Amino acid sequence: MTQFTTWTRKAGLTAVTQTADTPRQSKAEAFGKAVLDLANCVGRGVNVETTRIDLAGEVVELRFASAVLARLFRPAFRHLTTSATRPALTITLWGDPDSSVPALPWSPDEYRACGEMPGYSDGPCYLHLDVAMSALTVVDLPSGYAAYWNRRPTRIPSYEYAAPLRALIHRWSINRGMPLLHAGAVARDGRAALIIGDKGSGKSTTALSCVAAGLSYLADDRCLVAAKPDPRVYSVYSCAKIFVPEIARFPVAALQAAARAPTNASDFKALVYIDQATPQQMIRTASLCCIMAPRPTGASRSRLVRRPPAEALRLLVADMLGKSPVTAARSFETIRDLVRRIPFFHLEAGTDLGEVAETVRNALELR
Amino acid sequence: MFEINEPSVVSETIDGDVVIINLALGTYFSIRGTGGHVWEALLSGRDLQEITRCIDHMGLGADDVARDIERFVETLVAEGLLRSSTKTGRSNAAAGDPLPRLEAYEAPVLEKFTDMKELLLLDPIHDVDEKGWPHGSDPDR
Numbered sequence: 001m002t003q004f005t006t007w008t009r010k011a012g013l014t015a016v017t018q019t020a021d022t023p024r025q026s027k028a029e030a031f032g033k034a035v036l037d038l039a040n041c042v043g044r045g046v047n048v049e050t051t052r053i054d055l056a057g058e059v060v061e062l063r064f065a066s067a068v069l070a071r072l073f074r075p076a077f078r079h080l081t082t083s084a085t086r087p088a089l090t091i092t093l094w095g096d097p098d099s100s101v102p103a104l105p106w107s108p109d110e111y112r113a114c115g116e117m118p119g120y121s122d123g124p125c126y127l128h129l130d131v132a133m134s135a136l137t138v139v140d141l142p143s144g145y146a147a148y149w150n151r152r153p154t155r156i157p158s159y160e161y162a163a164p165l166r167a168l169i170h171r172w173s174i175n176r177g178m179p180l181l182h183a184g185a186v187a188r189d190g191r192a193a194l195i196i197g198d199k200g201s202g203k204s205t206t207a208l209s210c211v212a213a214g215l216s217y218l219a220d221d222r223c224l225v226a227a228k229p230d231p232r233v234y235s236v237y238s239c240a241k242i243f244v245p246e247i248a249r250f251p252v253a254a255l256q257a258a259a260r261a262p263t264n265a266s267d268f269k270a271l272v273y274i275d276q277a278t279p280q281q282m283i284r285t286a287s288l289c290c291i292m293a294p295r296p297t298g299a300s301r302s303r304l305v306r307r308p309p310a311e312a313l314r315l316l317v318a319d320m321l322g323k324s325p326v327t328a329a330r331s332f333e334t335i336r337d338l339v340r341r342i343p344f345f346h347l348e349a350g351t352d353l354g355e356v357a358e359t360v361r362n363a364l365e366l367r
Numbered sequence: 368m369f370e371i372n373e374p375s376v377v378s379e380t381i382d383g384d385v386v387i388i389n390l391a392l393g394t395y396f397s398i399r400g401t402g403g404h405v406w407e408a409l410l411s412g413r414d415l416q417e418i419t420r421c422i423d424h425m426g427l428g429a430d431d432v433a434r435d436i437e438r439f440v441e442t443l444v445a446e447g448l449l450r451s452s453t454k455t456g457r458s459n460a461a462a463g464d465p466l467p468r469l470e471a472y473e474a475p476v477l478e479k480f481t482d483m484k485e486l487l488l489l490d491p492i493h494d495v496d497e498k499g500w501p502h503g504s505d506p507d508r
Contacts, residue, residue: 308381308382308384309381309382310379310381310382310384310385310386310397311384313379313381313386314386314395314397314480317386317388317395318395318480321388321390321393321394321395325374325375325390325391328388328390329374329377329390332377332379332388336379336381339381340381
């Protein structure tokens with residue numbers, strides 16, 4: 001508590017009244033307000049680069065007060081750029097050494113691996129701390145203002161800037177009934193398949209196989225999904241990730257040429273910005289008609305096997321655990337509606353990637 | 368009688384398969400077959416005697432079935448998924464409806480998945496700087 005009142009004076013920010021028995025949620029709101037006050041100042045600087053994107057039908061303004069963050073994060077959202085005004089959400093992004101943030105209000109034993117802290121991430125002012133990335137996220141849901149601050153922007157690894165602001169986007173969108181799911185999505189003629197599964201199960205390989213076969217691309221790893229009024233998927237990131245030795249398996253010059261090597265030795269995946277590699281195949285949204293989980297078989301042939309919806313629910317649930325109970329409960333509502341409304345398949349994926357794509361294409365034609 | 372331990376627990380039953388999540392602990396559970404049948408009966412306000420009686424109609428030993436179901440419910444309560452209900456009477460959906468008959472009986476089982484719990488509960492961080500940021504192993508932090 002002493003630490004908290006100290007930083008408010010140091011930063012010269014809005015005075016915050018604190019008492020010894022302030023509940024965590026109030027403390028979160030006070031801290032969040034202080035960070036957003038700071039973001040408001042930083043976001044009005046002369047060197048701020050502003051981009052507006054269409055995020056699942058809402059205009060979101062990104063104010064980059066850090067040249068490094070602008071360079072790293074903007075490409076992932078490039079395909080969503082819009083000229084629309086009146087943003088529903090304004091996000092200011094900055095980092096050290098441009099400016100710091102106040103001291104963190106929670107105690108060391110309150111950290112969780114998912115980045116959410118009990119009591120600090122459950123209210124209208126959402127706080128998230130990614131320890132591994134040294135990144136702080138604040139989202140004030142009622143006002144539509146958010147802040148992202150990174151302590152070491154020059155050291156953000158490629159797998160992070162391929163899909164930036166995940167916690168922020170998930171928290172904002174879940175209020176609209178759209179969780180940011182750990183899933184890929186590809187489409188044909190406006191009908192999409194959601195590709196789910198654990199890390200390393202073949203989501204990216206399946207998605208890129210489909211791109212190589214001419215299908216439209218929405219995501220390889222994260223996308224926004226709505227169950228109502230009709231199942232729908234929205235692209236968030238244009239960047240696909242693929243293991244470096246795998247790139248040669250996709251016989252499309254544009255994909256191979258666009259693949260960028262990972263930025264550090266611990267990251268084994270190359271990045272492919274689909275909006276640059278094959279811009280005509282990058283789409284923003286499609287109607288969802290099925291869910292599939294790749295199951296590499298080692299055989300050459302591929303096929304679809306219908307599976308019970310509860311299995312899809314279990315797979316999707318595993319990813320949402322660890323989040324705040326509030327956001328997890330809302331994700332669960334969307335996921336259960338989704339698995340009840342569209343069929344779920346195992347994609348028994350063979351070694352012939354062309355046939356994998358053909359099998360997905362056939363699934364998209366099922367009525 | 369019992370009820371689901373809301374708000375920390377949510378569940379969904381699809382075609383007899385039940386998926387239950389304890390949001391507070393980051394664990395999830397699966398129940399199939401007879402267990403799903405019992406879970407639904409419990410949530411609709413039936414008591415153990417009625418559930419046992421219905422299953423016993425399949426010609427199974429009443430004592431064995433009662434013991435299976437009691438153990439199952441004890442497990443559900445011990446995992447924090449169910450709690451004793453202060454409500455009286457059945458849900459509207461269950462009132463007056465006979466309990467669906469089981470096609471086949473097997474002792475109900477609660478499958479527990481705890482893999483995410485380890486991710487959820489990060490080791491406590493005791494080493495932080497003056498602003499509360501945890502120290503990593505990076506010497507250049």
